[in-house]
Amino acid sequence: MTHLVSLQAELERSRRRRQWVQLLMLALVLVTVLGSIQVIIIEDTDWDRVGTFGQIMESVGRFMALDWSLIPHLGIPMLETFLMACLGTLLGLFFSLPVAWFGALNVTPSKRILYPFGRFLMTLSRSIHEMVWALIFVAAVGLGALPGILAIAMRSVGFISKITAEAIENIDPKPVEAIRAVGGNNFQVMYYGILPQIKTVVLGTIIFEWDINIRRSAIMGLVGAGGLGLTFFRQMAMYNYGGVTVVILAILSLILLGEILSHYTRKAIV
Amino acid sequence: MSILQVQNLKARYAQTGDDILKGISFDVAEGDFYAIIGPSGAGKSTLIRCINRLVEPSEGSVSLFGQELTTLSARELRKTRRHIGMIFQEFNLVNRMSVMDNVLSGRLGYVGTTRSLFKLFPRSDIQRALELLDRVGLIDHIDKRADQLSGGQRQRVGIARALMQDPQLLLLDEPTASLDPKISRDVMQLIRDTARDLGIPVLCNIHDVALAKEFCNRILGLQSGRMMFDGKTAELADSDLERIYELEVL
Numbered sequence: 001m002t003h004l005v006s007l008q009a010e011l012e013r014s015r016r017r018r019q020w021v022q023l024l025m026l027a028l029v030l031v032t033v034l035g036s037i038q039v040i041i042i043e044d045t046d047w048d049r050v051g052t053f054g055q056i057m058e059s060v061g062r063f064m065a066l067d068w069s070l071i072p073h074l075g076i077p078m079l080e081t082f083l084m085a086c087l088g089t090l091l092g093l094f095f096s097l098p099v100a101w102f103g104a105l106n107v108t109p110s111k112r113i114l115y116p117f118g119r120f121l122m123t124l125s126r127s128i129h130e131m132v133w134a135l136i137f138v139a140a141v142g143l144g145a146l147p148g149i150l151a152i153a154m155r156s157v158g159f160i161s162k163i164t165a166e167a168i169e170n171i172d173p174k175p176v177e178a179i180r181a182v183g184g185n186n187f188q189v190m191y192y193g194i195l196p197q198i199k200t201v202v203l204g205t206i207i208f209e210w211d212i213n214i215r216r217s218a219i220m221g222l223v224g225a226g227g228l229g230l231t232f233f234r235q236m237a238m239y240n241y242g243g244v245t246v247v248i249l250a251i252l253s254l255i256l257l258g259e260i261l262s263h264y265t266r267k268a269i270v
Numbered sequence: 271m272s273i274l275q276v277q278n279l280k281a282r283y284a285q286t287g288d289d290i291l292k293g294i295s296f297d298v299a300e301g302d303f304y305a306i307i308g309p310s311g312a313g314k315s316t317l318i319r320c321i322n323r324l325v326e327p328s329e330g331s332v333s334l335f336g337q338e339l340t341t342l343s344a345r346e347l348r349k350t351r352r353h354i355g356m357i358f359q360e361f362n363l364v365n366r367m368s369v370m371d372n373v374l375s376g377r378l379g380y381v382g383t384t385r386s387l388f389k390l391f392p393r394s395d396i397q398r399a400l401e402l403l404d405r406v407g408l409i410d411h412i413d414k415r416a417d418q419l420s421g422g423q424r425q426r427v428g429i430a431r432a433l434m435q436d437p438q439l440l441l442l443d444e445p446t447a448s449l450d451p452k453i454s455r456d457v458m459q460l461i462r463d464t465a466r467d468l469g470i471p472v473l474c475n476i477h478d479v480a481l482a483k484e485f486c487n488r489i490l491g492l493q494s495g496r497m498m499f500d501g502k503t504a505e506l507a508d509s510d511l512e513r514i515y516e517l518e519v520l
Binding site for chain 2: 172174175177178179180181182183184185187188191192193196197199
């Protein structure tokens, strides 16, 4: 009986201790949030320029006055954006194959040099933002869709090659052994033993990446790499807010189209 | 006439350096159905794989029709592997490929890289594949994916693939271990009959002693990488079996 009582008291104490800790954590979060608001919003904003509530509504309203006259000029940039995503994805896939080959532990030609090199390329590709890649290529090859395609390709390599390499590492080694046993060369071993096993994963990844690349190519124009982004940038520069909204709607419909297409193609292959 | 000669063959694990095979010697002659029996871990699979160098032997010699295999270059090795058909315990088919493509893949050592890229196998190969699929009783399943077949059917695809190579020697690595007893006998029978018809000697790993006694004319008993018995099936006495399996627990 006394045993039970002491046990209960012990439980009670630990519960109260936990409650105190929770309260302390909550206070800490509150102080951090309030401090941040004070420093980066209240002190950092130029309140005189924000204006009254009416003025804010007026600014927002300017975006609502849609400029439909822009529509005939959107066809070409939309197509350009779409093709930029397609070509960028294809080029990215092309670069991904050797990177995945290097970076998959079970097939890499050299575990000590090419494997870490392949892994490094995967990380490099993903750790540089697509806009930064675009800036680099605009500087290198000039304005237009080409730097956009290159930027999207470089940004896609990381994801496609990483997923592909992981799929290669997870294959069943038995068919590979069989193809080696019939006298197949290295290419035949990969083509007959490995490729059929990773095909659906890789196809699914490519479609997913293509879907994302439509979003990426829609903003490429902001740094001069062609497509709808460039139209967006021009409208903004002309303070034609109604036009900006129309461009945003165009981007939205393009992305929606990509979403629908990728949904059905993924369904068809899986 | 001896077709395959193995002399003082040794193999060891790369990591620990322990010997798996401690000097194995035997001859496979024309018309032989040679069984390798022994407890698990005796080195049966390693021995079979040392013949076509899926595992590299560390010492000793393997010669096929008088040609030494252990010193071949990668290119020569691939050429020689074409003549050695292999049938696996778990069939080792490419599951996502059709039965036909799996059988045709037995010809990969003969067709060039470009042809194999587009799966352009010569018409004679396709003809041969159809004959073999008919022979193993799968002519109605050629377009199915390999993973839609039952275990016994899959092993028949494996047999057809091996025969597609026009092999001069068949290596079987526990061909029946993934099959039930009835199908096991059917598969062994199919292999024995076909090998006899085509005049191909067989070297077969098998843990089922009853099957080995029934189908094989010679038996090699292996225990911890050592040969405990080598002789005609009729000469294998119960005392020999006891020696081969004496270390096995359970």
